[in-house]
Amino acid sequence: MLDFEFCNPTKIIFGRDTIAKLDEQVPANARVLVLYGGGSARKTGTLDEVIQALAKREVHEFAGIEANPTFETLMGAVELVRNEGIDFLLAVGGGSVIDGVKFVAAAVPYQGDPWEIVESSKVKVRSAVPFGSVLTLPATGSEMNKVSVISRRETQTKLAFDSPHVFPKFSILDPSKTFTLPQRQIANGIVDAFSHVVEQYLTYPVEARAQDRFAEGLMLTLIEIAPKALVEPPDYNARSNLMWVATLALNGLIGAGVPQDWASHRIGHELTALYEIDHARTLAVVMPSLMNVCRAAKKDKLLQYAERVWNITEGDEEERIEKAITETRAFFEGVGIKTRLSDYDLGPEAVGAIVKQLEEHDMVALGERKDITLEVSRTILEGAL
Amino acid sequence: MLDFEFCNPTKIIFGRDTIAKLDEQVPANARVLVLYGGGSARKTGTLDEVIQALAKREVHEFAGIEANPTFETLMGAVELVRNEGIDFLLAVGGGSVIDGVKFVAAAVPYQGDPWEIVESSKVKVRSAVPFGSVLTLPATGSEMNKVSVISRRETQTKLAFDSPHVFPKFSILDPSKTFTLPQRQIANGIVDAFSHVVEQYLTYPVEARAQDRFAEGLMLTLIEIAPKALVEPPDYNARSNLMWVATLALNGLIGAGVPQDWASHRIGHELTALYEIDHARTLAVVMPSLMNVCRAAKKDKLLQYAERVWNITEGDEEERIEKAITETRAFFEGVGIKTRLSDYDLGPEAVGAIVKQLEEHDMVALGERKDITLEVSRTILEGAL
Numbered sequence: 184m185l186d187f188e189f190c191n192p193t194k195i196i197f198g199r200d201t202i203a204k205l206d207e208q209v210p211a212n213a214r215v216l217v218l219y220g221g222g223s224a225r226k227t228g229t230l231d232e233v234i235q236a237l238a239k240r241e242v243h244e245f246a247g248i249e250a251n252p253t254f255e256t257l258m259g260a261v262e263l264v265r266n267e268g269i270d271f272l273l274a275v276g277g278g279s280v281i282d283g284v285k286f287v288a289a290a291v292p293y294q295g296d297p298w299e300i301v302e303s304s305k306v307k308v309r310s311a312v313p314f315g316s317v318l319t320l321p322a323t324g325s326e327m328n329k330v331s332v333i334s335r336r337e338t339q340t341k342l343a344f345d346s347p348h349v350f351p352k353f354s355i356l357d358p359s360k361t362f363t364l365p366q367r368q369i370a371n372g373i374v375d376a377f378s379h380v381v382e383q384y385l386t387y388p389v390e391a392r393a394q395d396r397f398a399e400g401l402m403l404t405l406i407e408i409a410p411k412a413l414v415e416p417p418d419y420n421a422r423s424n425l426m427w428v429a430t431l432a433l434n435g436l437i438g439a440g441v442p443q444d445w446a447s448h449r450i451g452h453e454l455t456a457l458y459e460i461d462h463a464r465t466l467a468v469v470m471p472s473l474m475n476v477c478r479a480a481k482k483d484k485l486l487q488y489a490e491r492v493w494n495i496t497e498g499d500e501e502e503r504i505e506k507a508i509t510e511t512r513a514f515f516e517g518v519g520i521k522t523r524l525s526d527y528d529l530g531p532e533a534v535g536a537i538v539k540q541l542e543e544h545d546m547v548a549l550g551e552r553k554d555i556t557l558e559v560s561r562t563i564l565e566g567a568l
Numbered sequence: 569m570l571d572f573e574f575c576n577p578t579k580i581i582f583g584r585d586t587i588a589k590l591d592e593q594v595p596a597n598a599r600v601l602v603l604y605g606g607g608s609a610r611k612t613g614t615l616d617e618v619i620q621a622l623a624k625r626e627v628h629e630f631a632g633i634e635a636n637p638t639f640e641t642l643m644g645a646v647e648l649v650r651n652e653g654i655d656f657l658l659a660v661g662g663g664s665v666i667d668g669v670k671f672v673a674a675a676v677p678y679q680g681d682p683w684e685i686v687e688s689s690k691v692k693v694r695s696a697v698p699f700g701s702v703l704t705l706p707a708t709g710s711e712m713n714k715v716s717v718i719s720r721r722e723t724q725t726k727l728a729f730d731s732p733h734v735f736p737k738f739s740i741l742d743p744s745k746t747f748t749l750p751q752r753q754i755a756n757g758i759v760d761a762f763s764h765v766v767e768q769y770l771t772y773p774v775e776a777r778a779q780d781r782f783a784e785g786l787m788l789t790l791i792e793i794a795p796k797a798l799v800e801p802p803d804y805n806a807r808s809n810l811m812w813v814a815t816l817a818l819n820g821l822i823g824a825g826v827p828q829d830w831a832s833h834r835i836g837h838e839l840t841a842l843y844e845i846d847h848a849r850t851l852a853v854v855m856p857s858l859m860n861v862c863r864a865a866k867k868d869k870l871l872q873y874a875e876r877v878w879n880i881t882e883g884d885e886e887e888r889i890e891k892a893i894t895e896t897r898a899f900f901e902g903v904g905i906k907t908r909l910s911d912y913d914l915g916p917e918a919v920g921a922i923v924k925q926l927e928e929h930d931m932v933a934l935g936e937r938k939d940i941t942l943e944v945s946r947t948i949l950e951g952a953l
Binding site: 184185186187188189190191192193194195196197198199201353390391392393395396397399400401403404407408420423424427428431436439440 | 569570571572573574575576577578579580581582583584586738775776777778780781782784785786788789792793805808809812813816821824825
C-alpha cells in the first residue's frame, strides 16, 4: 500500500424527506445564497422545499449555473455574495452546481483574480465561504469531496482545482429527488461513477486489498443496478444504491493509498470543452480505448478486473483482457451511452484538435506512470474513432 | 437501504515514519498530555519518537492505561489534565488507550460525576478536550470512530458510550509500529476486526449493496492476509492491510444505512468484565454460537455470507449455513483463538453468571431485531460451552 493521508469531514444525510433537515444544518442566523442550475429545481418543487426548510433565514437565489459551470457565470455569484454580505452557500443540483459553488466559496475571500485558483496549481486556497448541498443528480461525487472542475468559455478551457476548504459542510442525499431526472442523466451518472472507480483502480497493484475490494464492490453494484436504475416508474432501492455508490466512488476513500490514473478525465475534459459532449460520454469514449492502448502497463489490474468484476476466467491473458474491455464498452452502450467519437459526429480532424488542446494545457504526461504522452493520447483518440 | 447520517472527520495519516508528522498536527502552543499503556510504548522507542516530534511543546505523561481501561485509572488522568491546564491529549497505543483517552477528553469538561457519561445513555457529551492518536495495535477501529468502551472494576461493569465530540482529530497509522507486537495481539486484532464487520453485516438484507460488498471485501481481506500477518519477521504489506482494514471495519462507513447486531459484543463484554478474557476471544466464543442460534432470522445474510465470503455454493440452504459457521469457527481457531467457553476453563456455572450480568445491565433485548432476550443469550452461551 502507498502512504496516504485521508480526511473527509462532510456530513451525509441520506434518505427520503431529508431536505427538512436543512434547518438543523444551516446556522440559524445565516444569510444564505441558494445556487442552482436551470429551471428543474424550481419545476420539481425541490427549490420550494429548500426555501421552506431554511425558514426565517435571509435567503437570496442565484440561478443559471450550467452543466460544466463557467467562470463567466460564477463570477456573477461571487459579486452577489460580496455585495449582499452572504455567509452561507447552498448548492441545489448535481455535480455542476456543487462544483460551481465550490469555486464561488473559494473565490469570494480570494485576493486577486479568482481564475488563478483554477488555472494555477501553485495557488493555495486559504479559506472559503461555508456551504452545503442538496444533491439531485447522482454522478460526480462532488457532494462529498474537495474537487471542483470549472470551465472558461472565453478560452474553451476546463480545469480542476481542489482544496480541503471546499468540502461541503453537509450534503443531503434524497434518492427520491432523482425521480424526475431524464434517463440520459441517470445513464450519465452510472457511467461517470463507474469511470471514477476505474481511474482509481485500473493502475498497477500495490497490495491495497481493501481499496481493490471496495472499488470492485462499487463496480459490481453499478453493473447490477444499472438496468433497475433506468426503469420507469423509478425504483427507490436502485436509485438509492446509485446515489450512495456515486458518492463513494469519488470521496477519496478508494483512492487512498493507491496510484491513480485520471488520463481519461483529462482527455475527456478537452472533448467537452471543444465539442460540448456530456462529461460521462467523453469518458465512455476515451476509457475503453485507453484500456486497450495501455494494456501492457495495466496488465495485472486488467486481469484482476476481468476476473473479479466480469467473472472472466477462461482464455489466455490477452483474451481475458480483450473480453474485459469488450464488456466495459458493452456496459456503457447498454445504458445508452455511445463509445465512439464517430457516434458524436467527430472524425480524425478532432483528434488533432484535442491533442493540441492537451498540449496547450500542459497535459503532456498523463496517467499513473506519467507515460501517456501527447503521442499516446493521440493513439488513444485514434482508437476511439 | 435504511436512512442514515454519516460523518467522520478524523484525519488519517498512514505509512512508515509518520510519527514525525505530529508536529504539523498538534497545535504549536499546546500543553500536551501523552497517555499510554504499559511499558511497551517506552521499550519500543515509540514514546521517545512521539516526545521528539512534539518538539518544544510542554508535554506531560500518563502511563498505565490497562487493557479494558478502567474508570478508576482514567480519573487519575482527568485530575492531571484539570490541574495542569492541559489542552491537548495524545493517545499512544491500541484501542484501550484510545478508548480511555476518549473518556478523559469527555470527562474533563463534564459537570457532575463523569461515570454518568458511560452509564447513562441519556447523558449527552457537550464538549471534549481535543486529542489525536498514534496507533500501535490494529484491532478496534477506535482511532477513527466516536465510540469508547470503559470498565469499572468496582462493579465489574464494561459499557460503551459515544459522542461526535470524541472523534480523534487525527490518527497516525504506521504499520511498522505493529512489528513488536506479540502474535497473540495480532491474532486478537484479526478476530476483533472480523467480528466488527460481522456485527454490521450479518443481519437482514435491506438492499444496501455497496455496504454489503465493502463488508465482504474487508472479511475476504482479513481471511487472505491472516496467515501473512502472523509470520515473523513481520511483513509490512500484510500488517498495513490489517491496520487499514481494522480501521475501516469500525469507522461507521459499512454500518451506515444497514441494521446492526452487536449482541455478540454485549455478551462478550460481560465475559471480559467477569473473567478478564481478551475482548477478541470473547467474540470468537459468542459469535459462532450466535450465528447458529439466530440462523433463522439471519438466513438470507448467512447464505450470502456463505457464498461471497467462503465460496460455499454446494448443498441445501441449511448445509451451506452450517458450513459457513464451521468456516468462521475454523478461521478463528486457525489464527490461534479458541472458540469455546471450556477453552477458557468456564463451564455451565458461567452461563448463569453472565446472563445475570446481562440482566443487571438491562441487556434484555439485543440484536438487530431486539429479539435476543436473556433466554436466547442463555441458549447462545450454552451452545458455546
